Amino acid sequence: MNFNQILEKKPIQASVPCRIDIGGTLDISTFYLPMAHLNPASFNIALDMRTFVTLAAFPKGRIKISSRGFESVEFDQKKVRFDHAMGLMFAVARYFNAHGVHIQIHSTSPPKSALGGSSCAAVAMIAAFYAALGQEIIPEKIIWLAHYIESSVAGVPCGVQDQAAAAFGGVNLWEWQMGERGPKFKRMPVFEENQDLSGLNDHILVAYCGIPHISKDINKQWVESFIRGETTGVFEKIVEITKDFFGAVKTGNFGLAGQLMAKETRLRLAMTPEVLDKTGIKLFERALSLNCGARFTGAGGGGCLWAIGEKDRIQDLAYAWRKLLEPVEDASVLDTLIDTNGILIL
Numbered sequence: 001m002n003f004n005q006i007l008e009k010k011p012i013q014a015s016v017p018c019r020i021d022i023g024g025t026l027d028i029s030t031f032y033l034p035m036a037h038l039n040p041a042s043f044n045i046a047l048d049m050r051t052f053v054t055l056a057a058f059p060k061g062r063i064k065i066s067s068r069g070f071e072s073v074e075f076d077q078k079k080v081r082f083d084h085a086m087g088l089m090f091a092v093a094r095y096f097n098a099h100g101v102h103i104q105i106h107s108t109s110p111p112k113s114a115l116g117g118s119s120c121a122a123v124a125m126i127a128a129f130y131a132a133l134g135q136e137i138i139p140e141k142i143i144w145l146a147h148y149i150e151s152s153v154a155g156v157p158c159g160v161q162d163q164a165a166a167a168f169g170g171v172n173l174w175e176w177q178m179g180e181r182g183p184k185f186k187r188m189p190v191f192e193e194n195q196d197l198s199g200l201n202d203h204i205l206v207a208y209c210g211i212p213h214i215s216k217d218i219n220k221q222w223v224e225s226f227i228r229g230e231t232t233g234v235f236e237k238i239v240e241i242t243k244d245f246f247g248a249v250k251t252g253n254f255g256l257a258g259q260l261m262a263k264e265t266r267l268r269l270a271m272t273p274e275v276l277d278k279t280g281i282k283l284f285e286r287a288l289s290l291n292c293g294a295r296f297t298g299a300g301g302g303g304c305l306w307a308i309g310e311k312d313r314i315q316d317l318a319y320a321w322r323k324l325l326e327p328v329e330d331a332s333v334l335d336t337l338i339d340t341n342g343i344l345i346l
Contacts (some may be wrong), residue, residue: 004100006132007057013346014053014128017046017339018107018115019165020206020297020306022264023242027159029183030223031235032176038239039175041188042161043246045204046169048339049109051117052346053124055132058102065089067105067121069112082153091153092122095145096129110208110330114296114303116162122146123166127343137343139167144183157223160185162298169342171197173246190250197338202311203254204338205292207321209279210331211302218272218299225271234267241267249308258309261293268300275300279328283307286320304334 021044026032032040058064064074065086073086077099080090089103103125109115123146127137143163151158164174164185175186191197225231241264248257265284268275275296276284283305287294292309307317318333325331 001097002060002100003055003098003132004057004060007055007101011054011056012128012132013055014124014131015050015344015346016120016124016127016166016342017169018049018051018109018113018117018120019044019046019162020115020204020304021045021161021165022245022261022295023238024159024161024298025219025222026235026239026242027161027164027174027176028157028219028223029176030157031226033178035236035239036178038236039177040239041173041175041242041246042159043173043242043249044161044165045171045200046165046339046342047109047115047206047336049107049115049334049336050339051105051107051109051120051124051166053121053128054104054106055125055128056102056104058100060100063090063093063099064102065093065105066102068107087153088118088122088150089125091149092125092129092146095126095149096133098129110304110334112303113208114298114300116165116298119146119150119162120166122150123163123343127345131345137345139342142343143167143185156220167342169339171200171249171338173243188246190246197340200249201337203257203308203314205307205314205318205321206297206304206334206336207283207306207325208304208330208332208334209277209283209302210325210328211277211279218275218301221272222299231271234271238264238267254308254310255291258287258291258293258307258313261295261308262288265293265295268296272300276305277302279325279331280305282324283321286324287317290317290320292317 023042026040171190
């Protein structure tokens, strides 16, 4: 479909938040289906470092994608390739049979920071295409569409929590289930609708370690060890920890939440020590020394860490993490807050 004529009148822009999490990997069907009797769940918090996707008019028959940190790529609509950095984005464009469009992606989170950036961009892009077509924005539909498109081109099993956080925003526990017609999720917000979440900002901290992550290798190790039956018990414990963590945050017991987060991180480290780089190890250990919990985001291996704990402890940790990160190039404690909004059409 030639979007040139639609977009010449007015470009379309959509934005979504990124996320921090605990209980990741459980959103991959390899895990949540064999453990269905435990109702596997993931917990995440949407952050206001949003990803913006703008659809603008471009010559008929052509598709161009531009994104900060990547070289712009342009294809003829019938010669699109999916085996490069922008492959997922071109796959989304091909789903809509789109041409005559320049897709501009701008993320306000650090590049390759393990905050769900590529999945966020896919969600925002799908929402923008639906808006351009004058169709209803249905978050659940967009989540699953983004998930399946990513799974079709990634070459590895993919989860769905990044897309879920991007579409809905807020602070949620997501139970992954099989419905009558296919997979589904149950969203359980930590707070009641319209409840002020600002207080939770005082209990969390997010830092970028300065080293971009590559999640495929670590995720692949987790998947393969689970399939071989070597880590079944570990992931069953992670299911339990994630649900207990949700309960601790919901009741405001941030000391307990920190202990649970530390426990989950240790389990992951025992399976895959490389989930934390040298800087990550230092940040993790400093958090524990201040009675906070800390965890890598996503599949780790570089990118971001986040921490949770009592307010005064998090204040102390913020100072300690800044000192630790001073000599690390591009690393910093991130200035970010919880984002209660999901998909926004601008």
